[in-house]
Amino acid sequence: MSNIDxxxxxxxxxxxxRILSTLAGYYSFLRQLQNKTFEIIVSVNSPDRxxxxxxxxxxxxxxxxxxxxxxxxxxxxAIIKGFEEASGRLIGFIDADESVKPEDFYKLIxxxxxxxxxxxxxAIASRYVRTSIVLKQEGFIKRVLSRILNKLLRILFGLKxxxxxxxxxxxxxxxxxxxxxxxxxxxxxxxxxxxxxIQDYGRVEEIGVTWEAKGNxxxxxxxxxxxxxxxxxxxxxxxx
Numbered sequence: 138m139s140n141i142d143x144x145x146x147x148x149x150x151x152x153x154x155r156i157l158s159t160l161a162g163y164y165s166f167l168r169q170l171q172n173k174t175f176e177i178i179v180s181v182n183s184p185d186r187x188x189x190x191x192x193x194x195x196x197x198x199x200x201x202x203x204x205x206x207x208x209x210x211x212x213x214x215a216i217i218k219g220f221e222e223a224s225g226r227l228i229g230f231i232d233a234d235e236s237v238k239p240e241d242f243y244k245l246i247x248x249x250x251x252x253x254x255x256x257x258x259x260a261i262a263s264r265y266v267r268t269s270i271v272l273k274q275e276g277f278i279k280r281v282l283s284r285i286l287n288k289l290l291r292i293l294f295g296l297k298x299x300x301x302x303x304x305x306x307x308x309x310x311x312x313x314x315x316x317x318x319x320x321x322x323x324x325x326x327x328x329x330x331x332x333x334x335i336q337d338y339g340r341v342e343e344i345g346v347t348w349e350a351k352g353n354x355x356x357x358x359x360x361x362x363x364x365x366x367x368x369x370x371x372x373x374x375x376x377x
Contacts, residue, residue: 143167143175143246144225144310148215152233153186155351159235160194164201166239178222180204180215213327217320220313229307234351237262237305241346245307248342258339259308261332265299268345286365293372294333298343301329305346312338321371326364330371 145163149156160179167175177200181188188205195201204218216230227249231237245260264271265287290296302325316334320327332341 140174141176141225142173142227143307144178144219144223144228145175145242145307146178146180146216146219146223146228146230147233148212148219148230149179149181149187149191149233150183150212150215151185151187152183153190155234156187157190157194159231159233160191160201162235163231163239163242164198166243167200170243174200176200176202176223176225178202178204178219180206180210180219182206182210182215211323211327212325213320213330214323216327217317217323220317223310223313226310227307228310228313229305232304234304236348236351237303237346241348242305242307244344244346245305248344249307249309252342253309256339257342258312259306259335259341260344261298261300261307261341262303262305262346262348263298263300263343264303264346264348266343266345270345270347272347272349274350289365290329290368293368294329296329296332296336298332298341300343301332303346303348306331308335308341321374322367324363324367326367326371329364329368 147159164177179191181191181203191203195203202222204222206218219230220228227246231242241262245262248260249257263269287301290301312335319334320330322330335341
């Protein structure tokens with residue numbers, strides 16, 4: 138059995154301008170938690186200087202692990218690589234832009250740890266529940282597409298979440314490892330497949346967080362249509 142409490146994966150593609158702040162912020166916060174052990178797995182799949190920055194910061198920090206893959210993976214593929222290596226009792230991931238701060242991510246950890254007896258197996262951050270605080274919105278077109286896509290996903294997959302795409306989620310290790318062999322998607326639609334599969338094992342809580350859109354996002358508007366196409370293929374094929 139691993140003695141690591143939390144494994145946090147950061148997928149990083151062309152994040153040379155943002156990864157240092159995110160990595161330093163989460164590392165500092167997790168180090169302050171008393172009697173808790175952690176690992177941060179940075180899953181780099183990037184042609185820019187991201188890998189060099191991560192390597193430089195991680196020197197003499199045994200809690201930070203680096204996975205560097207050169208062939209294209211997609212966001213989901215990078216996270217899956219991290220999941221495969223993670224050994225924490227709880228494993229989750231965050232976006233490299235730190236749109237969700239460590240203090241808010243810790244709300245997810247508290248939720249899942251305090252509610253296992255209620256059948257809670259995971260917790261996800263949300264921009265669209267009553268307790269959410271959005272400091273800076275995304276562009277109008279992106280917001281509209283996001284809400285339309287969410288409505289379709291609720292119908293297609295029976296998911297009750299208001300926000301499947303917010304970049305902060307955490308689950309019990311054993312359930313993630315159970316579903317890893319079955320993943321069909323590797324892009325931004327990965328979050329939906331993850332929630333669809335993990336709900337077989339119990340409830341996932343949606344937690345309002347303080348969220349801020351960051352500039353220089355690697356997400357493009359046309360990705361929404363690619364997501365929908367891939368999810369339709371997933372939904373109308375066998376789940377396994």
